[in-house]
Amino acid sequence: MYSTKPPSDAVIAPASVIKKAKVEVVTDRPRVHTMTESPVxxxxxxxxxxxxxxxxxxxxxxxxxxxxxxxxxxxxxxxxxxxxxxxxxxxxxxxxxxxxxxxxxxxxxxxxxxxxxxxxxxxxxxxxxxxxxxSADYMPRRQLERVMTQDLGPSWRDKFSSFEDVPIAAASIGQVHAAVLTSTGQPVAVKVQYPGVASxxxxxxxxxxxxxxxxxxxxxxxxxxxxxxxxxTELAWECDYVREAESLRKFRELLKDDPVFDVPEVIDACSGARVLTMERMWGVGVAKIDMLPQEKKDWIASEILRLCLREVVEFHYMQTDPNWTNFLYNEQSGKIELLDFGASREYSTEFVENYVAVLKAAVRKDRKGCELYSRRLGYLTGLESPTMLNAHVDSILALAEPFMQGGDEDTLYDFSHQTVTDRVRALIPVMIRERLTPPPEETYSLHRKLSGAFLLCARLHAKVSTKKIFREIVESA
Structure with a gap:
């Protein structure tokens, strides 16, 4: 695939049903999973x-x-x-x-x-x-052949000098195969969608x-x-490989001069509605970099958190899948490689302005500001009980803690010792019981991504200059 890691939602099935391939794949999780074949x-x-x-x-x-x-x-x-x-x-x-x-x-x-x-x-x-x-099975060769033929034609194998029929990863929407282009000899990753999934x-x-x-x-x-x-909505996006290719190209353009991130190139001649071929990336999943020096882990965590904020505040466009396997660290190039753009989405200027206003209010510990802009975003109706209002604002202040003002801007926030998750968890039962309206649609995926970034920072035991990042990206917006 891109490397030997699974795609964004990739999972390797346990020994469960049908026919087992003679291959084992090590994922970013500590276990080794045996891939299992079964018809979709x-x-x-x-x-x-x-x-x-x-x-x-x-x-x-x-x-x-x-x-x-x-x-x-x-x-x-x-x-x-x-x-x-x-x-x-x-x-x-x-x-x-x-x-x-x-x-x-x-x-x-x-x-x-x-x-x-x-x-x-x-x-x-x-x-x-x-x-x-x-747990996810991969489809048998007859289904693979059908999808590839429908998208790339009956001579699709001529496009590749080699194509591994057993995928290197299986996901909920599709599976990924390693291949080499006939025309250039370039190693590529070929993502193939399961038949019938989109419909x-x-x-x-x-x-x-x-x-x-x-x-x-x-x-x-x-x-x-x-x-x-x-x-x-999100699944329809992820099943649209033409849309994903466009998102991939957009991110590649947004980050073309960035010294930190690499985005793979789309191979249009070998792509279609249900097949997406792209440049293969060779980095290691960021959850598997335990042997790197801590300062390098701190740098990786800092840059991923910085990118998350840039996506919302600067780009108004975010790849919202929080899976850590979307990020690879390539030690040779010294860059972080980005994968899987099917869940990418755009945010309106109005949404971003109100969302940034909530963040700024939270960093100032301005409870009234948090409440005001939460109503503008649609989090609150204005009829909530005092218990709900307090729980809602308390959760925002807890999540904003790493970025809060005061003290030296260069002070590092130690994510390995954070208690944000525990404090927010304690508030969730109250908010579920008292909530009068569902959260804004935009925030479902946005908060999954930000939560994933926080959890990754904690997973890497990272110390991050969060105040400096916030000032450079959010305060200047």
Missing amino acids: PSTRIGRIFHYGSLVTGMGIGAIREGVRRMGDSEESSHVGQSQSLFMSPANLEMLVRKLSRMRGAALKLGQMISFQDSSFLPPEIQQVLNRVQD SISSDLNNLAMLLSASRLLPSGLYLDKTIANAR
Whole structure:
């Protein structure tokens, strides 16, 4: 692929079903996963059948779990909720296995949610979300041939002097193959979309919504309908490889003179609606750079955080996928390589101005300013209870802590000792219970990305000149 790492939402499946390839791939996670081949259900009827069998199977599993617990008086006296019956260990295995084989919208939605702090979710759902990050099958060669032929023609293999049929990574939307161009001998990464995934987005999400609603596992304050509507939009973007190619070219232009970042070149002659070929990148995923000196880790974390702020404030355009595997560090070039632009999106000038105003107010610890600009953004209606207002503003101030004024501007913020996550986590139950309106649509993906940057800084134990970065990018806006 770009390197030996998976794409943005890439996951390698556990030993689960069908046929195992004789290959093992080491991801940015500490485990080694065996890639598993299985056909992608590509028709609407076929996918509905799989969802129907999942619901039926989990219902039967719940009944079996209830019967089992009836025979264990001690356990039944402690566990009696239908929720626990529905998400029994056997049902969890069934759900992860089915989503891994289905791929598509449901698997992607789980991965999207799992990159946020999900401490407010029931432990059963957390377990599924964690598992689906580590499970996806790849399609058999006959389906690969069909997609490649439809996009690049029956002689598509002539475009490559070599093409590895077994992918080097499998994701929820597609899989990635290593190849070499016949025309130039250039190593490339070829991203191939699973058949039927794009056309099944709406039905997949509707089925998932019914499953989650029936199980009553999610609190009402999550606004599941808004979350799924947002996922429907983002997934349609990610399935549009022509749009992703345009986003890739835009970022390559935005960062063409940047001394820090590299963006791969799109190979138009080998790309189409469901196939995207690009220059292969050779860096190492930033989550795998433990052996680098700490000062280099600090630099990498600082530059990624700086880029996140630039994307919002300066570009009004952001690659919103928070997965750390989107960032590679190339020790030879000394640059950070950027990958996977399907989730890129534009922000209006009005949104950015109000969002920047909230950030500036938070850094000044101006609670009234935070409340005012939160209403302008649509976070608040003006009818919230004092409890909700305090929790909302407290969460903003906590998130702004690394950038707050006062003291020496060059003072380094130590992300390894931050308590921001714990403080925000403590406020989430209040905001879910008291919230009167869902968050602004733009902030779903924006906050996933910023949260991912913060978590990466913590993962690298980075010390960052956050005040200086904030002054240079946000205060000057």
